[in-house]
Amino acid sequence: MKITAIEAIPFAIDYRKPLRFASGEVHRAEHVLVRVHTDDGVIGSAEAPPRPFTYGETQRGIVAVVEDVFAPQVVGLTLLQREVIHHRMARTVGNPTAKSAIDMAVWDALGRTLRLPVSDLLGGFTDRMRVSHMLGFDEPAAMVAEAEKVVECHGIRTFKVKVGRRPVGLDTAVVRALRERFGDTVELYVDGNRGWTASESLRAMREMADLDLLFAEELNPADDVLGRRWLVQHLDVPMIADESAPTPADVTREVLGGSASAVSIKTARTGFTDSTRVHHLAAGLGLEVVLGNQIDGQVGTACAVAFGAAYELTSRRAGELSNFLDLDDDLLTEPLRITDGELVVRQSPGIGFEIDDEKLARYRLDRD
CATH class of the missing domain: 3.30.390.10 (Enolase-like, N-terminal domain)
Structure with a gap:
């Protein structure tokens, strides 16, 4: 070895x-x-x-x-x-x-x-995960149409909606259009990628207060320390630390400093070893966890689902495991398939894929 x-x-x-x-x-x-x-x-x-x-x-x-x-x-x-x-x-x-x-x-x-299987070596909690799909910037009608296609073709019913543009109203209109189209049959949360100020973030979240959002992720810049703390105090949904917390130490600082109340784990960013550390930290602190995505291809997605399915906490929520659908092709001999909104962990040795030479x-x- x-x-x-x-x-x-x-x-x-x-x-x-x-x-x-x-x-x-x-x-x-x-x-x-x-x-x-x-x-x-x-x-x-x-x-x-x-x-x-x-x-x-x-x-x-x-x-x-x-x-x-x-x-x-x-x-x-x-x-x-x-x-x-x-x-x-x-x-x-x-x-x-x-x-x-x-x-x-x-x-x-x-x-x-x-x-x-690596998923069994890590924890072996389940053999599958529900999938969340990321909706990137576009006009409301186009984003609703994409969501409709994803629901029809893959059965996915959780959506992470990219926000953070100005004016704020365009983003809130997109989220409202999605809720009006699907009602309570889908789960929605928003990700600002640090695009708004703290005050813009709060205004937008208040505009969407009736839309039953699961989370808000990285709405304002990570270095806006006081603004983030102020925002978390005023939010009615968990604030996910993502880019602001790439290491276990960063997670500790963000959460104990009052700048976040949930965490995104991305295996592309913390591998399996540090992702395990973040998971155990989140479990000990009682944090909500979302399994995030670094716009991975199928190789990276196979890694993510292997980790997410290994633990009860990471498999509790839908994981961001569908970005590979936006690629023209990929490297695997047997492509990943999302069926009925779920991605299954392959029970073969290792992470569960083979590279097509x-x-x-x-x-x-x-x-x-």
Whole structure:
């Protein structure tokens, strides 16, 4: 079970339409496939999705830090030395998705070696999760039409609505249009990606007070410390810390400082090891948890559902597991399928997927 090599393979797949939100927009999934090789011939894989406007990582930067910094520190260790791997990578500042992809690829390799599903190794609470779908910026009619299609084709009935534009009224009109179209047959919550001020956030939430929202996520900037505390005190729904709380320590500061009352766990950002730490912290503090999404492809989504299904707390709410539906293609031999609003964890060794070598060759960017 000794690690002999780590690969970082850049690839790009187009989105069917641009995904727009307050902190930016993306047209292509320019991600990195990270592969951990062992002396037993096992290969574990995971996906690193760079978000330069959120964490400062780029595709080229992830490849460089994996190959030049992390691989030399990790090669030679065994799959069981996960705390050593975590400790060595933590000495390098930042680079959350690069670290997380290595962490999850190690877990995948361990599951394949032991011939056990990673979800069972983590906790094994359930074999499926309800799915939440993200609705990016558009006009109300277009966003309602997209929601109708997702309900009809996939049975999804929980929607995360991107807000944070100005004027505020456009966003609140979208959420109201969704509630009027679907009534109480769907769950709705909003994500501002830090796009509003605290006062704009409160005004918008009051405009939507009758819409029975589950949560509000990152409505105003993370560095607006007093504004966030003031906002949380006035909200009637839990305030989710997402980009403002990328580490367990950040979660502690946000929650104990009164700037958030719930937390989003993203395996693309905290891997399985730190996601477990955040989960245990949330359970101990009695926080609501949402399993978030970093606009992952199917590899990243398989990682997320494996983690989310492992614990009762993370599987309690619908997880954000459908962003791969917006991609033109993906890398798996057997694509993920959302049926009746649920995504099932595959009961095969590791995380539960196989990479299609022909597709990887088609979409990778490091070969002519």
